[in-house]
Amino acid sequence: MKLAFVVQRYGADIAGGSEAHCRALAQQLAPRHDITVLTSCATDYVSWRNVHAPGETRDGSVRVIRFAVRSPRDLHAFADLSDEVFDSRASPERQRAWFTANGPDVPDLLDHLQRFGRTYDLVLFWTYRYFPSYFGVPIVKERAVLLPTAEEDHAIDLDVLGEFFTLPAAYLFLTPEEQALVSSRAARPLGPAAVIGTGIEPAETSDGRARTLLEQSGIPRDFVLYLGRVDRNKGCHTLLDHFQQYLDAFASDELTLVLAGPAKMRVPPHPRITSLGYVADDLRRALLAHARVLAVPSPYESLSIALLEGWNYGVPAIVNARCRVLQGQVRRANGGLPYRSGEEFSEALAYLRTHENERRVLGEQGRAYVDREYRWPTVIERVERLLGDLVGQRANVKGQR
Amino acid sequence: MTADLRERVRGRLRERLLAHGASRHFDDPELFATVEQLLQTAIAEGDAGALLLPELLGDAETWRLQTSMPYQSHRATGPAALILFVKRRVLMPVLRWLFEYSRDNFERQRRVNQVLFACIQELAIENAALRQQVRALAPPPAAASRPGGVEGR
Numbered sequence: 238m239k240l241a242f243v244v245q246r247y248g249a250d251i252a253g254g255s256e257a258h259c260r261a262l263a264q265q266l267a268p269r270h271d272i273t274v275l276t277s278c279a280t281d282y283v284s285w286r287n288v289h290a291p292g293e294t295r296d297g298s299v300r301v302i303r304f305a306v307r308s309p310r311d312l313h314a315f316a317d318l319s320d321e322v323f324d325s326r327a328s329p330e331r332q333r334a335w336f337t338a339n340g341p342d343v344p345d346l347l348d349h350l351q352r353f354g355r356t357y358d359l360v361l362f363w364t365y366r367y368f369p370s371y372f373g374v375p376i377v378k379e380r381a382v383l384l385p386t387a388e389e390d391h392a393i394d395l396d397v398l399g400e401f402f403t404l405p406a407a408y409l410f411l412t413p414e415e416q417a418l419v420s421s422r423a424a425r426p427l428g429p430a431a432v433i434g435t436g437i438e439p440a441e442t443s444d445g446r447a448r449t450l451l452e453q454s455g456i457p458r459d460f461v462l463y464l465g466r467v468d469r470n471k472g473c474h475t476l477l478d479h480f481q482q483y484l485d486a487f488a489s490d491e492l493t494l495v496l497a498g499p500a501k502m503r504v505p506p507h508p509r510i511t512s513l514g515y516v517a518d519d520l521r522r523a524l525l526a527h528a529r530v531l532a533v534p535s536p537y538e539s540l541s542i543a544l545l546e547g548w549n550y551g552v553p554a555i556v557n558a559r560c561r562v563l564q565g566q567v568r569r570a571n572g573g574l575p576y577r578s579g580e581e582f583s584e585a586l587a588y589l590r591t592h593e594n595e596r597r598v599l600g601e602q603g604r605a606y607v608d609r610e611y612r613w614p615t616v617i618e619r620v621e622r623l624l625g626d627l628v629g630q631r632a633n634v635k636g637q638r
Numbered sequence: 639m640t641a642d643l644r645e646r647v648r649g650r651l652r653e654r655l656l657a658h659g660a661s662r663h664f665d666d667p668e669l670f671a672t673v674e675q676l677l678q679t680a681i682a683e684g685d686a687g688a689l690l691l692p693e694l695l696g697d698a699e700t701w702r703l704q705t706s707m708p709y710q711s712h713r714a715t716g717p718a719a720l721i722l723f724v725k726r727r728v729l730m731p732v733l734r735w736l737f738e739y740s741r742d743n744f745e746r747q748r749r750v751n752q753v754l755f756a757c758i759q760e761l762a763i764e765n766a767a768l769r770q771q772v773r774a775l776a777p778p779p780a781a782a783s784r785p786g787g788v789e790g791r
Contacts, residue, residue: 313731320706320741326698394686559682574640577678580650584643595639 238628239271241357243350245341245367247276247301248289254542255364255386258411258435260296265436265617267298273357274301275349277341277369284309285341304346314338323391332397336371343369350376358628361409365401366392374404380631381405382624385419388537389561399424407627409433409620411540414562431623434540436613440549443526450523456511460493461586462528462552464521464543465535467500467512472534472557477505479534479582484509486583490590494532497524525550529596530589531573538562545611548572548603553596555585572603648674676764680756691755703751705744707737 244259251257263272274296278287291305315338321327322335346369354360354377362370365385374381383405387393402423408430410416420427461480467473473496480494496504496512497520504512516524531547533556544566547554554573556563558581567573574585589596609615652670656662664670686692695701709726711718730737 313726313734316734317707317709317726317730321708324704324706325702574643578647580647581644584647585640588639588643 238358238624239356240266240273240624241354241360242272242274242363243346243360243369243373244274244276244363245369246279246282247274247296247303248280249296251280253282254540255384257542258384258386259361259363261436262620263299264297265613266620269621272299274299275346275369276301276303277343277346278303278305279341283312291345302349304343304349306340307342307344310338310340319391322395326396329397332395333371335395336366336368339366340368347372347376354380358631359406359624362405365398371401374401378404379406380627382407382409382627384409384411385415386411386539387415387419388539389418390537393418393422398422402427407431407623409623411435412562412565414565415539418561429623429627431619433616433619434611435542435545436616437542437545437549437607437611438613439608440525441522443523443550447523447526450520451527454513454520456495456524456527457491457493458527459491459529460495460511460527461530461532462524462547463494463496463498463532463534464524464546465498467496467498467502467504469502470535470537472536473502475557475579476532476534477510479576479579480510480532481507482579483583483586487587487590490587492529492586492590495524495528497521525552528552530555530586533557533563535563536560541566544573545607548600548607551597551600551604553589553599553603555582555589570603570606572599572606574599676760677757680760681753683756686752689752689755690759703744703748705741705748 242259242263244256246253246256247260248256249260251260259274263274266272277285278289278291279285280288285306286309287306289303291303294301294303318331318335318338322332327335350360350373357377357380359380359382360373360377361382361384362374363384363386364370365383365387370383374383381404383402385402385408399422402419403425405428407428408416408419410419410430410432411434413432416427416430416432463473463476465471476494484490484492492509494510496510497516498513499515500512504510513520525546528547528550529552531544531552531554533541533544533547533554535541536557536559538560539562541556541563544554544556544563548570554567556567556573556575558564558575558577564575567575574588576582576585589599648671649667651674652664652667656664664673692698692702707730709722711721713721
């Protein structure tokens with residue numbers, strides 16, 4: 238199949254869930270299919286400033302065509318417009334203006350879809366909220382496959398999405414909860430869809446070097462791990478509160494909270510809270526291999542890859558039960574405990590600290606779930622089945638004409 | 639496992655509320671659990687689009703919290719443009735921190751309002767369902783007690 242992948246940013250150095258998902262899928266499918274990525278020249282999702290040169294390059298066997306961003310994001314104007322459209326029932330014009338302002342504003346990418354969209358068997362779009370998907374899907378809707386990566390945030394409630402969500406020929410979702418969310422916002426029942434998740438490579442066996450690396454980095458033996466951007470939007474402020482509440486209740490427990498990810502908020506100085514900032518891959522693996530528990534406090538997720546990574550190493554999780562996706566992932570895997578409040582967080586953590594066998598079993602159940610659902614061959618088989626069916630159906634319709 | 643943990647947390651919460659003078663109805667752990675479950679359902683299912691009360695409150699402009707900053711002026715076109723420019727491009731950037739602080743608080747208030755709407759809806763549904771059940775259980779009125787003769791028109 239000749240496939241186009243439309244995504245807001247692309248590259249090995251891009252830290253972003255949907256971008257990483259797009260690139261991983263492109264790399265996995267490239268040996269058997271002709272993949273072209275259509276993306277912007279930007280690397281920063283806040284400003285969308287052009288960094289790469291426009292034009293064609295290659296990423297292994299994947300063809301990458303970059304399009305210049307016409308104008309970087311005006312942050313103040315975007316903040317005002319976001320307030321306006323999320324606050325009230327803004328007109329459809331204002332809501333569409335929000336998608337333009339959200340960027341990246343790449344009119345040449347839309348022009349490419351107008352001129353060459355029909356030369357691709359299918360065009361896959363990542364993330365409904367950005368300009369390339371919102372304005373690109375209608376251009377090639379009969380061959381568009383949307384991966385919405387939708388979360389329960391303000392944007393999903395915009396009225397204009399009711400019609401938009403019914404345009405694509407098919408959908409690839411990350412979780413059943415995401416599928417239910419998008420279905421609930423679509424004006425009509427959705428077309429063919431598959432829940433694919435993402436692929437995770439099996440974890441390497443831990444050896445003595447991992448422990449040495451942790452000791453060199455000043456990581457204590459017993460720690461709870463938070464993996465990802467340290468940000469209020471990820472629920473980190475509540476995690477810090479809950480963990481301090483736990484320490485107040487269980488003062489004798491010498492547990493440390495280790496935050497592994499770039500800090501976008503202030504982390505209060507505390508002898509039992511360690512913020513490492515960005516961590517290299519080998520330290521990241523060592524942390525996963527030796528964490529007692531993984532904490533996932535995010536209120537919004539379309540799929541928690543950190544949770545899957547934890548399970549990949551047999552680490553059980555305590556997750557924010559207010560997030561339906563996390564709740565669903567933990568329920569299906571039986572790989573952790575959900576909490577709804579600081580008290581429940583403390584109770585769950587204390588339980589895992591005092592029930593070593595149950596802690597280990599939950600982690601192993603998580604690992605079995607990842608083995609069952611999230612290995613690349615399983616994921617790719619789901620993707621190829623849906624895409625193959627679509628292309629086959631279109632060929633049949635053409636043949637009957 | 640999760641149910642056991644929640645049960646322990648619920649027990650401690652119930653004791654704390656009682657110590658602070660909560661209703662003695664909470665002496666009954668089963669009743670407390672039912673109340674908590676009902677409120678949790680309201681919080682979890684409180685989708686703004688699924689609530690009846692906001693529809694009945696009438697024009698949203700008269701009651702809904704507005705968290706965005708509308709830029710407007712009553713002046714004629716020329717001066718208005720200048721005033722709006724100053725508001726948007728000079729004052730707002732300087733005062734954005736204050737605006738965002740207020741907006742975040744209004745957002746919290748809006749969430750609380752939504753949860754309260756959802757709680758009222760849950761209670762109203764429960765109440766209506768109980769009324770229906772009570773009505774269904776009540777014995778039919780005896781034929782003799784019906785007023786005879788022609789019904790008033």
